[in-house]
Amino acid sequence: FGKNFLITTHYASLPWLDSLLQEAQEKSAEEHLMSRGIAFLLYTFLDTLVDSYFPVLDDIDEIIDDLEDVTVNSTSNDVQVRIFRIKRSLAQMRRVISPQVEVVNALVARTGKFIPAKMNPYFADVHDHLIRAFEVLDSYRDLMGGMLDVYLTTVSNRLNAVMKQLTIIATVFMPITFITGVFGQNFGHLPQVEHDNGYLFWIVLAFMGLITALQLWYFKKRGWL
Template structure:
């Protein structure tokens, strides 16, 4: 987020609600899913009151708030679920560093949901904030088109899925897991593009090649900023002594932590590959320049004795015996060709050309 956007909050009290994300005037969409092992009900609701009825365990309530432009909706959620104003402020500030925080009655987790546009090749990033309570989970999205949670919704529709028999902490893991899985998809796509650039570097590197390398370097830098703190956030979740996370879920969080480590390892490998490719490009350009300079040097070296001969007989002295010789002109041509050809043969034997 730019410094200019941050300047909107200068001098305001902590906890003041100001939307710091992308400008969006559309209505906030609220989706409600209530489920247990034998029952599931999913619907969109018009008013907040429809999703504020907290049902006892084992019924799990998942509220997905899509769109942050309506501050009254967020403020109402905060008052009804007891969410601290500082957490609400973090939800609205969509440049948050991925983290996990324990507020006693609920856990707050924030991270980036990242996808890659197949046509433009640009990264699409959206902040997702998750609030985990005793028997509920509230997720906040910025309101961009689409998300990666469709797989989780499909699993919820399956009565035999483990997700239906677990609590909201396992739903939290499921949402985090599907986001991290899409990180792998993004890195896989970037890896394919790096391989294409490698082939281009070998065949015919151009300025467009180096521009593509720098574009990928910027994307990987952005991904590094999103991935690196997430590892610590997931690590704190699986090490945290919280009653909201059961021991059965901790095992899955450990597996999720391993996935985040793999994501970072893959990311670092791709960054090293790009750095090496940039060095290869610069070396290739330098080698091509050296080849051009070598050819020009050989041409200049061949013409040096020829220029000497031409210059010698171009002097304006009155008495130069060769100028009166009938075959002098042809002899100069023969001598020039002999010298030039001899130098080419010499350069060839020395493998300079």
């Protein structure tokens, strides 16, 4: 910027900058931004830029609120993808805002030909807004880190529950498999197999049912079912 000009560079059209330019063009000569000096124009530009961050932060806050409920109740991979996507967006915003804090702080500390001392409170206000946006970003980043830990814990607990159920099923069938394996051996002479008149089969079957019932009762008593 110079005495009578302010140059901006950006890759695409910025709605907030277009609105600021339109507002400046519609005002009369007495109310025109340039009539108050280039320093005030620079302040207005920076203040509008910083204010444009807060609607984005509000949108991210709503997304995080919705994601908190989903994280506790779902173990879908889509939740993890959404968490990492938000963390990436926060990191990008942080990289954008961080240098601006130093730039505005330098404008507050330095006064000279184009920035009079009376403009210090204005730039200090912009600096405070940047610090607040930076702190909000840090709080969101910490919140997303905690949310990722909650998601991983939920997935781990769900996996442990599945493994517990599979272990119970395997434990229930273990003695039954042992009994059927013993009586299913290919021996020529096995006691009470050839001359039991059929009652041994029902005894063994009842015994296996009793073992299964006792196991299920014990598991339920211990709170494993």
